[in-house]
Amino acid sequence: MKGFKAYSGNEASVLNYIISKFLKLSKLHGFKTVHLPLVEEVELYLRTSGEASDVCNKELFEVHRYGDKSRGWVLRPEGTAGCMQMVKEQSLMQDNHELRLAYHGPMFRYNRPQAGRYRQFSQLGWEYIGVSDYHSDFEVIKACVDFLKDLNIDFEIEINSICDSNDRKNYRKELKEFYNLDDSQDPLKVLDKAENFDNVPKMKINEKDRNHFEGLKVLLEKSGIKFTINPFLVRGLDYYNSTVFEFKSKLRESQGSLLGGGRYDYLMEQIGGKHTPAIGFSIGLERLLLEFNQEIENDLVVIASLDAPDFALKVADDLRKEGTACVIWKGTDLSKILKKAVSSKIKRVAIAGEKEEKAGKVVWKELSF
Ligand code: HAM
Secondary structure, three states: OOOOOOOOHHHHHHHHHHHHHHHHHHHHOOOEEOOOOOEEOHHHHHHHOOOOOHHHHOOOOEEEEOOEEEEEEEEOOOOHHHHHHHHHHOOOOOOOOOEEEEEEEEEEOOOOOEOOEOOEEEEEEEEEEOOOOHHHHHHHHHHHHHHHHHOOOOEEEEEEEOOOHHHHHHHHHHHHHHHOOOOOOOHHHHHHHOOOOOOOOOOOOOHHHHHHHHHHHHHHHHOOOOOEEOOOOOOOOOOOEEEEEEEEEOOOOOOOEEEEEEEOOOHHHHOOOOOOOEEEEEEEHHHHHHHOOOOOOOOOEEEEOOOOHHHHHHHHHHHHHOOOOEEEEOOOOHHHHHHHHHHOOOOEEEEOOHHHHHHOOOEEEEOOO
16 A cells, blocks of 8 residues: 555564654653544644644544444544543643653654655654743754654754744744735745745744743753754644744655644643643654664574574573573574574574583574675
């Protein structure tokens, strides 16, 4: 099926490796992993991503009970709205001054599939809720920098401030005139898709957002993080305000956005909750796969059971108890087993035959390739 991909072998190992690194990063920063529904009411996204957004306008997958279209839901296209919905429904902010939530899992968007763009893809995301200072913006951006560096992935950072909804209303007017648009087109969406920015007017930034943005810029500069200010970075979803950012691939222009995020201080109000400022990001897992160029260490041990299968079981049990990952390979021809181990990039083989059983210990063979 176009846009829906199954992953096995090395690709699956890389995906698992990236997810495990993400879970470690989240733990290190006190972000607790939550598990969100894959299906939601369509209103959630119409209210937050915006009716005019591509995500709502063209890309939602509708879900029905088979044979009954009288009632339907949609597959989630992103995780931020669902996360905030959970926070509201479970009153998670009641006893907390802030929440640090992480999630990972599949998202669904109906778009034309191409390299790096799929109909089912996975996101790794953080939502840092209840915070409004630029230090939290910095913390989130710095974590993304550390994460991609740890994976040896090259990137460029673009940041911008898209101020508040009043400023954006004025900016929409200016853009509408500039592009000569009719009422059916959202000027910010036109700008989001534009490739040429010659003479395009820039948004006028208010004092509060300017101070916030300046504070963030100073922190980034102080910590040596390189970034570009892109005054035309507006993001495709409607819920953002103030700081927005994107990390872009240095290898690919098309579908080159590795991750995106920003502030969404008014989203909770859009879904009927109390004012709750927040900032977050989501990383495209499959996009990282395209950039990933590292050997993953294989620490799996093979136990060659030869003519003593019961002994091999005992050896495997002992190894697993001490935390060593291992599998038993049956067969009487040791040289064949070693050859197969080399081609599978196994570094250590434990020989567990009758002779070793009698001696009461295995013989270890270290392989190089
Ligand atoms: P987004 O920019 O729509 O933001 O998506 C985030 C990332 O998901 C993109 O940078 C890209 O890596 C990946 N992505 C998006 N669409 C596809 C696709 N069709 N195929 C493969 N990868 C894709 C959000 O979704 C926001 N929820 C981010 C956020 C979190 N903002 C605040 N908190």
